[in-house]
Amino acid sequence: MAVPALHEYGALLDALRGVRWMARLRPRTTTVGAHIARRIGPNVEVTEYRPYRQGDDPRRLDWKLLARTDRAYVRLAPDIATSPTLILLDGSASMGAGLGGATKWRQARMLCVGLAAVGRGAGDPVGLLIALGTGARRLAPRARGDVVREMIRVVDDLTVDAAPQLAPLLEGMRGVERVVIISDLLGDADALLGRGASLVARGAEVIVVHLVSRAELSLGVERAVAVDPEDATLRRPLARTAHRAYDASFGEFRTAMRSRWLATGARYVEITDDQPPADAVRTLVRAAAGTGASA
Amino acid sequence: MTWLAPWALAAGGLGLLGVVAAHLLSRQRPRALSLATARFLPTGMLEATTLQPIPIDRWWMLLRLCIVALLALGVAQPVRTGSSVPTRTVLLLDRTLPLDAQRAALAALTPTDVVIPYDTLAVLQTAPAATPVNAAPALLSTALSRLLRVRDSLARRSGTMRIAIASRFAPRSIDPATPVIRALIPDSITVLPVALAPGAPLARGAIVVRAVGDDPIAATAHLLGDSVAPLGAVVQRGASLTADDSLAARNGATVVWWPARVLAGDPILQAITVGSRTWIAPLGRDGSRSAAPLERAVGWWADGAPAVTMHSLGRGCVLSLDVSLPAAGDQTLSLGAQAWLAALVTVCDREVSGVAPAPAWLTAPPGGEPAVPAAASMTSGTAPWLVAAALVLALVELVLRRRRTA
Numbered sequence: 001m002a003v004p005a006l007h008e009y010g011a012l013l014d015a016l017r018g019v020r021w022m023a024r025l026r027p028r029t030t031t032v033g034a035h036i037a038r039r040i041g042p043n044v045e046v047t048e049y050r051p052y053r054q055g056d057d058p059r060r061l062d063w064k065l066l067a068r069t070d071r072a073y074v075r076l077a078p079d080i081a082t083s084p085t086l087i088l089l090d091g092s093a094s095m096g097a098g099l100g101g102a103t104k105w106r107q108a109r110m111l112c113v114g115l116a117a118v119g120r121g122a123g124d125p126v127g128l129l130i131a132l133g134t135g136a137r138r139l140a141p142r143a144r145g146d147v148v149r150e151m152i153r154v155v156d157d158l159t160v161d162a163a164p165q166l167a168p169l170l171e172g173m174r175g176v177e178r179v180v181i182i183s184d185l186l187g188d189a190d191a192l193l194g195r196g197a198s199l200v201a202r203g204a205e206v207i208v209v210h211l212v213s214r215a216e217l218s219l220g221v222e223r224a225v226a227v228d229p230e231d232a233t234l235r236r237p238l239a240r241t242a243h244r245a246y247d248a249s250f251g252e253f254r255t256a257m258r259s260r261w262l263a264t265g266a267r268y269v270e271i272t273d274d275q276p277p278a279d280a281v282r283t284l285v286r287a288a289a290g291t292g293a294s295a
Numbered sequence: 296m297t298w299l300a301p302w303a304l305a306a307g308g309l310g311l312l313g314v315v316a317a318h319l320l321s322r323q324r325p326r327a328l329s330l331a332t333a334r335f336l337p338t339g340m341l342e343a344t345t346l347q348p349i350p351i352d353r354w355w356m357l358l359r360l361c362i363v364a365l366l367a368l369g370v371a372q373p374v375r376t377g378s379s380v381p382t383r384t385v386l387l388l389d390r391t392l393p394l395d396a397q398r399a400a401l402a403a404l405t406p407t408d409v410v411i412p413y414d415t416l417a418v419l420q421t422a423p424a425a426t427p428v429n430a431a432p433a434l435l436s437t438a439l440s441r442l443l444r445v446r447d448s449l450a451r452r453s454g455t456m457r458i459a460i461a462s463r464f465a466p467r468s469i470d471p472a473t474p475v476i477r478a479l480i481p482d483s484i485t486v487l488p489v490a491l492a493p494g495a496p497l498a499r500g501a502i503v504v505r506a507v508g509d510d511p512i513a514a515t516a517h518l519l520g521d522s523v524a525p526l527g528a529v530v531q532r533g534a535s536l537t538a539d540d541s542l543a544a545r546n547g548a549t550v551v552w553w554p555a556r557v558l559a560g561d562p563i564l565q566a567i568t569v570g571s572r573t574w575i576a577p578l579g580r581d582g583s584r585s586a587a588p589l590e591r592a593v594g595w596w597a598d599g600a601p602a603v604t605m606h607s608l609g610r611g612c613v614l615s616l617d618v619s620l621p622a623a624g625d626q627t628l629s630l631g632a633q634a635w636l637a638a639l640v641t642v643c644d645r646e647v648s649g650v651a652p653a654p655a656w657l658t659a660p661p662g663g664e665p666a667v668p669a670a671a672s673m674t675s676g677t678a679p680w681l682v683a684a685a686l687v688l689a690l691v692e693l694v695l696r697r698r699r700t701a
Contacts, residue, residue, distance in 0.1 A: 093331075097331055099330060104331075186332065186334075216332045224326050224327070226329075226336055227327050229329045235333070236334075237325070238328065245336070246332075
C-alpha cells in the first residue's frame with residue numbers, strides 16, 4: 001500500500017500555509033476562535049445597542065450612556081468562535097484497491113492531513129474518525145499543536161480492509177460544527193446520505209469529498225475479470241464492450257450522488273486521485289466556504 | 296516385457312488423448328483485477344472456451360501426459376521377461392534318442408531352461424548340466440511324474456512356461472499309467488521334431504561276423520545273405536566287445552554279442568523266441584552272465600527266462616546272448632535257425648530306428664486352457680514405483696498450479 005513519504009506531507013503543509021478555511025455557517029461554540037460566531041456577545045467592536053432587559057448581564061450595560069441619557073442600554077457585538085471540525089475517513093477495502101493501486105487511499109490521507117492542517121491553522125479543534133473493518137479509530141477534535149502530527153502517525157499505520165459502515169459513526173456527535181466525509185461512497189452511501197442530511201438539519205456544515213480514481217473513470221484494461229474488493233463474489237467481465245455501459249452507469253452514480261448530497265444542503269466535491277493534494281485541499285476549502293463551486 | 300493388465304494400456308492411451316484434447320480447448324480465464332467500481336460493469340460470461348490449433352500450456356500438458364502415462368503403465372503392471380523372469384522351457388528328453396538328436400533338442404535351450412532327461416528314471420537338470428546319455432528303456436510316465444512334481448515351482452519362477460518333449464515315442468515307453476499322469480498336467484506339451492541322421496558306415500544289409508576259425512554262426516550269416524538287417528549288423532563271437540563294435544552300434548548297426556562257447560555235457564533241446572521266431576535246437580544256457588540294469592530282454596527261453604538282452608547304444612543297439620552251441624552239428628544251418636537269426640538282427644531296427652507319432656492325448660491339455668496360467672501368480676515389481684512416480688508428479692503439478700494461481 002502506498003504510504004506518502006514524510007517529505008510529501010511537509011511539502012503539502014508548506015503549500016497550504018496561509019490558506020484560510022472559513023466556516024460557511026456561524027459556529028455556535030463559545031470558544032474564541034477565528035470564525036464569526038452565531039452568538040452575539042460583549043465584544044469590543046460594538047455593532048448595536050439594545051435596551052436592557054431583565055436578565056441581561058449588568059456588566060454589559062453601557063454605563064456612560066446610562067449616565068448621559070438615564071436610559072439603560074446594553075452593548076451588542078458579534079462574537080468570534082472556533083469551528084470544531086471532524087474528518088470522517090473511509091477505510092474500506094475499496095479505498096485501497098483499484099486499477100491504479102491504492103491511490104485513492106493515498107489521496108484520502110493527504111486530504112485528511114491537509115484539511116487538518118488548514119483547520120488547525122485557524123485555531124479550530126480538528127478530530128479524526130476512521131472507519132475500518134476492525135472497528136473505528138477516533139481522534140477527538142483538539143486544538144493542540146501536535147494534532148496534525150498525530151494524525152499523520154495514525155493514518156500511516158492503518159491498513160484498509162473489509163467494508164465498514166460509515167453512517168453509524170456519525171451518530172451522537174456533539175459539539176462538531178464541521179464534518180468532512182472523505183469516501184468513495186461505494187459503501188453504505190444511502191445511509192451515509194441520510195445521516196449527513198440529519199447533521200445538516202442540525203446546523204452542522206457537511207462537506208462530502210467523493211474520491212474517484214482516474215483509472216475508474218477511464219477503464220483501459222481488456223480481457224480481465226473485475227472483482228469487487230469488498231465482495232469477492234461480485235465478478236464482472238472487464239471487456240472493451242463493457243466500457244461504454246460502465247461509463248454510463250458510473251457517471252450516473254456520481255451524478256446521483258452529487259445531486260442528492262447537494263439537495264441535503266451539504267457541500268459535495270469530487271476529487272480524483274491524480275489531483276495534486278494541495279490543489280485538492282484548496283478546492284475543498286473554497287467549496288466548503290461557499291466561495292468556490294461545488295464540483 | 297509383458298503386461299499383467301494390458302487393458303490399462305488402452306485406457307492410458309485414451310487418457311493421453313484426453314489430455315491433449317483438453318489442452319486444445321483453450322479455456323480463456325482472464326486475470327482477476329480488483330476494481331472498486333466493479334458493480335457498475337454489466338454482467339456477462341467470465342470464461343470462454345475455444346478450440347486452438349496447437350495445444351496451449353505445453354509444459355503443463357507434458358507434465359500431465361507423464362502423469363497419465365506413468366499411471367497407466369503402473370496399472371498395467373509390466374513384467375520383464377528377460378533374464379530375471381524368463382519364459383522357461385521344460386524339455387522332456389528321451390535319453391534313448393541318438394546323441395545327435397539329443398544335442399539338436401538341447402541346442403535351442405537357454406541356460407534358464409530346464410531339462411528332464413528320462414529313461415527309467417527321470418531327473419531334473421538345468422540345461423547346461425544335461426548330459427545326453429543313452430539308456431534304455433525310456434518310460435514317459437517317469438518323465439511326466441517328475442514334471443508334475445516340479446511344475447508348480449517352475450511356474451512361480453517363470454513368466455510363461457512352455458513344455459516340450461523330444462522322444463521317439465516307442466510303444467514300449469508308454470505304459471498304462473502315462474495317460475493318467477498326463478491328465479494331471481494342465482499344460483499343453485509341444486512335440487519337438489526328432490530327426491535321425493542317416494550315415495551308417497556299414498554297407499546296408501551286410502552282416503559282419505567277427506569270429507575265429509569255422510564259426511557256425513558265420514556260416515548261417517553267410518546263408519542269410521545281404522539286406523537282412525536294414526542298418527547292418529555285426530555278430531561278435533569274441534569274449535568281449537571291441538571298439539569297432541561300439542562304433543558300429545552307435546552308427547545304427549545291430550551288434551550281436553554272442554560269445555563262442557561250446558555246450559558242455561549232453562545237449563538238451565531248447566527253444567529261444569525272438570520276436571515271432573522261435574529256434575528249437577539243442578542249445579545250452581550258460582547263465583554265467585548277469586544282465587546289466589539298463590538291459591532288457593528281447594528273447595526268451597521256453598520257460599520265460601531271458602535269453603537275449605538288449606541295450607541301446609547310439610543309434611543302434613547291442614544284443615547279448617547267453618547261449619552256447621553244441622560242438623558239432625548243423626543246427627545253425629537249418630531254415631529255422633536262419634529265420635531266427637534274421638529276426639534277431641532286426642530286433643534293434645524295430646526298437647531303435649523308428650520314431651512313432653506322438654499320441655494326441657499327450658500334446659493337448661486335458662481341459663483346454665490351463666486352469667491356472669503361469670502368469671496369474673506373478674507380480675510386477677515395477678508397478679508400485681510407476682504408480683508412486685505418477686502420484687508424486689500429480690502432487691508436484693498440484694503445488695505448482697496452486698503457486699501459480701496464488
